[in-house]
Amino acid sequence: MSGGPYWRAGVVQSVAPPGTTDLGPGYLDPALLPVRSLARAYARALDEFGPAALTYGENRGPAPLREALAARAGTGPDHVLVTAGASQGLHLVAGTLTRPGDVVLAEPLSYDYGLRVLTDRELRIQAVESDADGPVPGALTATARRIRRGGERVAFAYLIPTYRNPTGVTVPAGRRRALVAEAADAGVPIVEDDAYAGLRYDGPPEPPSLHALAGRRGVVRLGTFAKTLAPGLRLGWIEAEPRLVRRFATAGWADSGGGFNHLAALAVATLLAGGGYDRHLAWLRGELRARRDAFAGALGVAAPHGGFFVWLPAPDGDGAALRERAAAAGVSVADGRRFGAAGAGAVRAAFSFHPPHQLADAGARLAAARTAPARLDVASTSD
Amino acid sequence: MSGGPYWRAGVVQSVAPPGTTDLGPGYLDPALLPVRSLARAYARALDEFGPAALTYGENRGPAPLREALAARAGTGPDHVLVTAGASQGLHLVAGTLTRPGDVVLAEPLSYDYGLRVLTDRELRIQAVESDADGPVPGALTATARRIRRGGERVAFAYLIPTYRNPTGVTVPAGRRRALVAEAADAGVPIVEDDAYAGLRYDGPPEPPSLHALAGRRGVVRLGTFAKTLAPGLRLGWIEAEPRLVRRFATAGWADSGGGFNHLAALAVATLLAGGGYDRHLAWLRGELRARRDAFAGALGVAAPHGGFFVWLPAPDGDGAALRERAAAAGVSVADGRRFGAAGAGAVRAAFSFHPPHQLADAGARLAAARTAPARLDVASTSD
Numbered sequence: 001m002s003g004g005p006y007w008r009a010g011v012v013q014s015v016a017p018p019g020t021t022d023l024g025p026g027y028l029d030p031a032l033l034p035v036r037s038l039a040r041a042y043a044r045a046l047d048e049f050g051p052a053a054l055t056y057g058e059n060r061g062p063a064p065l066r067e068a069l070a071a072r073a074g075t076g077p078d079h080v081l082v083t084a085g086a087s088q089g090l091h092l093v094a095g096t097l098t099r100p101g102d103v104v105l106a107e108p109l110s111y112d113y114g115l116r117v118l119t120d121r122e123l124r125i126q127a128v129e130s131d132a133d134g135p136v137p138g139a140l141t142a143t144a145r146r147i148r149r150g151g152e153r154v155a156f157a158y159l160i161p162t163y164r165n166p167t168g169v170t171v172p173a174g175r176r177r178a179l180v181a182e183a184a185d186a187g188v189p190i191v192e193d194d195a196y197a198g199l200r201y202d203g204p205p206e207p208p209s210l211h212a213l214a215g216r217r218g219v220v221r222l223g224t225f226a227k228t229l230a231p232g233l234r235l236g237w238i239e240a241e242p243r244l245v246r247r248f249a250t251a252g253w254a255d256s257g258g259g260f261n262h263l264a265a266l267a268v269a270t271l272l273a274g275g276g277y278d279r280h281l282a283w284l285r286g287e288l289r290a291r292r293d294a295f296a297g298a299l300g301v302a303a304p305h306g307g308f309f310v311w312l313p314a315p316d317g318d319g320a321a322l323r324e325r326a327a328a329a330g331v332s333v334a335d336g337r338r339f340g341a342a343g344a345g346a347v348r349a350a351f352s353f354h355p356p357h358q359l360a361d362a363g364a365r366l367a368a369a370r371t372a373p374a375r376l377d378v379a380s381t382s383d
Numbered sequence: 384m385s386g387g388p389y390w391r392a393g394v395v396q397s398v399a400p401p402g403t404t405d406l407g408p409g410y411l412d413p414a415l416l417p418v419r420s421l422a423r424a425y426a427r428a429l430d431e432f433g434p435a436a437l438t439y440g441e442n443r444g445p446a447p448l449r450e451a452l453a454a455r456a457g458t459g460p461d462h463v464l465v466t467a468g469a470s471q472g473l474h475l476v477a478g479t480l481t482r483p484g485d486v487v488l489a490e491p492l493s494y495d496y497g498l499r500v501l502t503d504r505e506l507r508i509q510a511v512e513s514d515a516d517g518p519v520p521g522a523l524t525a526t527a528r529r530i531r532r533g534g535e536r537v538a539f540a541y542l543i544p545t546y547r548n549p550t551g552v553t554v555p556a557g558r559r560r561a562l563v564a565e566a567a568d569a570g571v572p573i574v575e576d577d578a579y580a581g582l583r584y585d586g587p588p589e590p591p592s593l594h595a596l597a598g599r600r601g602v603v604r605l606g607t608f609a610k611t612l613a614p615g616l617r618l619g620w621i622e623a624e625p626r627l628v629r630r631f632a633t634a635g636w637a638d639s640g641g642g643f644n645h646l647a648a649l650a651v652a653t654l655l656a657g658g659g660y661d662r663h664l665a666w667l668r669g670e671l672r673a674r675r676d677a678f679a680g681a682l683g684v685a686a687p688h689g690g691f692f693v694w695l696p697a698p699d700g701d702g703a704a705l706r707e708r709a710a711a712a713g714v715s716v717a718d719g720r721r722f723g724a725a726g727a728g729a730v731r732a733a734f735s736f737h738p739p740h741q742l743a744d745a746g747a748r749l750a751a752a753r754t755a756p757a758r759l760d761v762a763s764t765s766d
Contacts, residue, residue, distance in 0.1 A: 003435050027439060030435070051390070052615035
């Protein structure tokens with residue numbers, strides 16, 4: 001991996017310790033970031049839109065990007081708000097739709113920093129019983145009822161149905177339909193974090209979004225260009241009912257500053273309009289598929305159908321020991337407990353950041369660390 | 384004024400009704416937005432930093448921009464956090480340092496959307512007695528004491544000491560020193576919105592910031608490139624004590640998305656490093672001075688020494704009637720009540736958005752509207 005001389009602390013968010021293959025962060029490989037395309041996109045946006053690209057933008061985001069995103073979703077631009085990334089979108093939604101002390105329902109293994117955005121708002125996270133396919137039928141209703149009986153308010157359910165961070169699994173279409181029907185019956189809005197949508201490598205076709213399946217009511221969907229284009233743009237979007245889009249866009253912060261990332265939005269709009277985004281995405285999927293194949297093959301696990309992650313239970317259920325053995329073998333992985341107490345026996349490994357040969361090497365080391373004999377326990381050897 | 388074919392609703396935040404010279408919004412003239420310089424800056428940033436410009440950035444903002452801003456302030460980069468504009472900065476500060484229900488002290492005439500950011504957080508705004516030079520000595524202490532006696536918490540004082548929106552006045556150095564000493568004694572932190580700093584046309588030199596005068600403790604200063612470069616960048620910064628900078632930067636939202644506007648920050652960093660920003664600012668000051676001269680001259684009022692605004696009391700104290708007469712003459716101005724109840728008898732006019740000849744014309748119309756005989760009052764003509 002080489003991100004150039006500026007890939008260092010103080011410029012980028014996270015840098016691996018020397019000598020380590022860091023499978024921790026869910027980052028794109030620097031080699032996959034489209035530096036030249038984006039340079040052209042900014043030049044084109046400033047050339048085409050001129051000073052209109054540099055003034056205060058429409059609060060909901062500029063029409064060219066909202067129209068392009070709406071066309072892809074089969075809706076109209078009134079259903080789209082441009083954000084400064086999915087996490088800013090979640091922060092905005094939480095700030096608008098909740099009050100401190102409210103409860104948010106979430107899968108027991110969920111995106112750690114997403115949950116942090118919610119707990120920063122002083123929301124309480126309540127896990128909903130889930131299996132490999134997502135929340136089990138009836139669990140959302142039962143949990144919401146129990147919480148309400150205790151006098152607390154359920155603000156929404158925060159779900160990651162597509163190539164979920166951290167487990168990599170996707171809620172199938174049937175379970176999605178049941179889930180949105182159940183949420184509507186229970187009066188629980190859904191916030192659908194769809195950061196990995198579009199990153200399918202094989203397996204079943206990507207199911208429709210919860211937002212689409214719900215008839216575009218009762219579900220706020222968060223999208224982002226951080227996983228398909230570049231996180232440094234700080235650009236994403238929200239799909240929601242027009243009345244909610246308007247409400248998000250009338251925050252004082254938006255009235256003061258205009259659109260949340262106006263110039264970036266127009267730059268990416270030119271990429272969508274010219275077909276450059278779709279070409280990039282097709283290429284990116286191929287690159288990520290090769291990385292997944294190299295990693296999952298060397299590791300000897302079932303390959304996830306999309307996204308960035310392999311979720312890896314420790315054979316003996318001791319995730320901390322697995323992390324230690326992996327680190328001793330020069331491979332860093334994310335502590336499963338970051339994503340919920342249910343993750344204590346596992347680790348998360350991202351195959352998005354390194355080239356295939358390095359992932360094959362790291363996968364083989366991690367496989368060896370995984371099958372290494374458990375350390376002898378002092379207590380058990382003393383008798 | 385011409386902003387090109389894309390200067391229209393759906394792309395930009397606000398468009399004047401046809402046939403009207405709109406002196407309402409505090410926008411830069413489209414002709415003053417440095418389209419070519421910024422196109423070069425983005426190209427240079429992507430060329431120089433490569434993929435490091437497109438990944439998740441350091442949460443506090445990339446070192447090249449933080450170092451350049453710190454050097455200008457005479458501090459170190461640990462004192463600087465890069466934001467997505469002053470309003471995002473205020474939102475972040477309010478979200479970090481307050482609890483809903485807290486009280487914020489403010490000048491009786493203050494930035495309306497800044498106050499909206501605060502009331503969105505469910506903070507209560509309490510005006511502090513002020514004269515033309517800013518909060519009067521002792522008023523901050525007396526107000527804070529009264530609020531605390533009532534059992535409420537004073538979160539901070541939100542002040543705009545430099546070319547204040549909406550009145551255009553600057554708190555002089557002596558009053559600044561007294562103010563920071565008083566705030567420190569009263570235990571009231573200050574949030575200094577310094578959006579118009581650097582936009583001096585004549586008059587006394589710009590006093591040091593409250594942040595600098597306070598020894599860089601107890602004052603959080605908000606800066607922005609929206610008024611000196613381009614609002615569509617969504618780029619600003621915070622100057623504060625390192626411990627507060629670190630605290631702002633560990634919001635879940637920052638841990639999730641990294642720096643608040645990473646690529647824009649690196650683009651502007653190249654402008655600061657190459658001297659382009661200073662050259663632009665010198666040119667911009669000249670352009671804005673010419674606009675101010677044309678407007679204030681035609682209007683027949685004292686010229687403000689900096690910033691974007693002329694604050695215009697109605698001769699008969701009836702701001703609404705003045706706005707109506709101005710509108711009838713084809714000139715739109717901002718309702719003084721937007722900035723506080725104390726503004727009912729006045730209007731705010733921005734000289735930042737139009738070329739000098741149009742401002743001279745609008746200034747003359749507004750002067751005529753201002754001196755037009757008061758409408759005959761039905762009650763007074765009936766006797």
